[in-house]
Amino acid sequence: MTDGTRPEPLDGIAIDPPMPASEGSAILRDTAGTLVGFGLAGLLFGASFGIVMAASGAPLAMTVVASAAIFSGGAQFGAIGILAAGGSPMTAITTGLVLNTRFFAMAMALSRRLQVGFGEKIAMAVVAIDASLALGAVQTEPGATRRVFWRVGVVVFACWVGGTALGAVVGERIPDPRRLGLDGVFPSAFAAMFVPYLRNRRMRRTALAGGVTALVLLPFAPAGIPVLAAVIPPLVVALRRRTAPEGGMAAP
Amino acid sequence: MTWTVVLILGAGSYLLRLAGLSTPVHRSGGRMAEVLDLLPGPLLAALIVVHTVAVDDRIVIDARLAALGAAIVALLLRAPFFLVLVVGVGTAAGVRALGWG
Numbered sequence: 473m474t475d476g477t478r479p480e481p482l483d484g485i486a487i488d489p490p491m492p493a494s495e496g497s498a499i500l501r502d503t504a505g506t507l508v509g510f511g512l513a514g515l516l517f518g519a520s521f522g523i524v525m526a527a528s529g530a531p532l533a534m535t536v537v538a539s540a541a542i543f544s545g546g547a548q549f550g551a552i553g554i555l556a557a558g559g560s561p562m563t564a565i566t567t568g569l570v571l572n573t574r575f576f577a578m579a580m581a582l583s584r585r586l587q588v589g590f591g592e593k594i595a596m597a598v599v600a601i602d603a604s605l606a607l608g609a610v611q612t613e614p615g616a617t618r619r620v621f622w623r624v625g626v627v628v629f630a631c632w633v634g635g636t637a638l639g640a641v642v643g644e645r646i647p648d649p650r651r652l653g654l655d656g657v658f659p660s661a662f663a664a665m666f667v668p669y670l671r672n673r674r675m676r677r678t679a680l681a682g683g684v685t686a687l688v689l690l691p692f693a694p695a696g697i698p699v700l701a702a703v704i705p706p707l708v709v710a711l712r713r714r715t716a717p718e719g720g721m722a723a724p
Numbered sequence: 725m726t727w728t729v730v731l732i733l734g735a736g737s738y739l740l741r742l743a744g745l746s747t748p749v750h751r752s753g754g755r756m757a758e759v760l761d762l763l764p765g766p767l768l769a770a771l772i773v774v775h776t777v778a779v780d781d782r783i784v785i786d787a788r789l790a791a792l793g794a795a796i797v798a799l800l801l802r803a804p805f806f807l808v809l810v811v812g813v814g815t816a817a818g819v820r821a822l823g824w825g
Contacts, residue, residue: 565732660813663812
C-alpha cells in the first residue's frame with residue numbers, strides 16, 4: 473500500500489487506524505507458540521517466586537494471593553526484596569505500584585482496539601499483563617485483539633499462579649529458570665512483538681527513543697521509572713505534531 | 725511479605741489495569757489517539773532494555789543479551805514466533821552452560 477491510496481483518517485474518527493498486514497503481525501499469529509513460551513516462563517518464574525516466599529516463611533495462601541492479585545514478576549520480587557532488606561511496607565507498595573503503572577498505559581493502548589462492555593473489562597483486568605496487552609494491541613483482524621488477549625492472558629495467569637503454588641509447595645526441586653535460559657524468553661518475545669511497531673520511520677524513532685530513555689534512566693531512576701518514562705517520546709511526538717500538522721505522519 | 729502489602733499492592737495493581745482498560749479512549753481522537761497508537765513501541769523497547777541488561781538498578785551484561793541477539797537474527801530470518809523464543813532461550817541456556825553469565 474502506498475501513501476497516496478488511502479486518505480488520512482480524520483482526527484477523532486480513527487477508531488481503528490490503518491494497520492497494514494505486515495511481516496510482524498504474521499509472526500504474531502503464531503499464538504500456540506506464544507502460549508507455550510510464555511506459559512513455561514510463567515510457570516518456572518512463578519515457581520521461583522513461590523520458593524522465595526516459602527523460604528521467607530509466608531503462608532501458602534498469601535503467596536498464591538500475591539501472584540494472583542499483583543500478577544507481575546517485577547512488582548512481586550521487588551516488594552519481597554524491599555521488605556527482606558528492611559524497607560517499609562509503604563516503600564514496597566509504592567515501588568510495586570510504580571512498576572505496575574505501565575499496565576495502565578498499555579491497557580489504554582489496547583482498549584482503543586477493543587469493543588467490549590465494562591463487565592468483560594472487569595474480568596480482563598485480572599489477566600492484563602505485558603504479553604496479553606502487547607500481543608492484543610498489535611492484532612489487525614477484527615475480533616483478534618479480544619481473542620488473543622484472553623488466550624494469552626488466561627494461560628500466563630494460570631501458569632504464573634499455578635507455578636507459584638507449585639514452587640511454594642515443592643520447593644527447591646523445581647529447576648532454576650535461569651539455568652534453563654528461560655530469562656531469555658523475555659527479550660526474545662518482546663523483540664518479536666516489537667517488529668510490528670517499526671513499520672515507519674516515526675514509529676522506529678519513537679521506539680528507539682523509548683529504549684534509550686530506559687537505558688539512560690536505569691542506573692539512576694527508581695524501579696519502574698525507566699519503563700514508565702517510555703511514554704514520554706510518544707507524548708513529545710504528538711505534541712510537536714499538533715504544532716506542525718502538515719502531515720509527515722504517514723511517512724513510510 | 726505481609727498481608728497489608730499483598731492486599732494493597734494487589735488492589736492497586738488491579739485498579740491500574742481496570743482504569744487503563746476502561747478509559748474511553750476510542751472516542752477521543754487526535755493527539756491522544758496518536759500517543760496511544762505509538763505507545764506500545766517505546767514501552768516494548770524499554771521492556772526489552774530492562775529485561776536484557778537490568779539487575780535491579782545495575783546494568784549487567786549476561787546471557788540475556790546473547791538471547792536478544794540470537795532472537796533478532798531469528799527475526800531477521802523471518803522465523804515464526806515460537807522459533808524466536810526457542811532460539812532466545814536455547815542461546816541463554818547454552819551461554820550459561822558454557823559458564824558465561
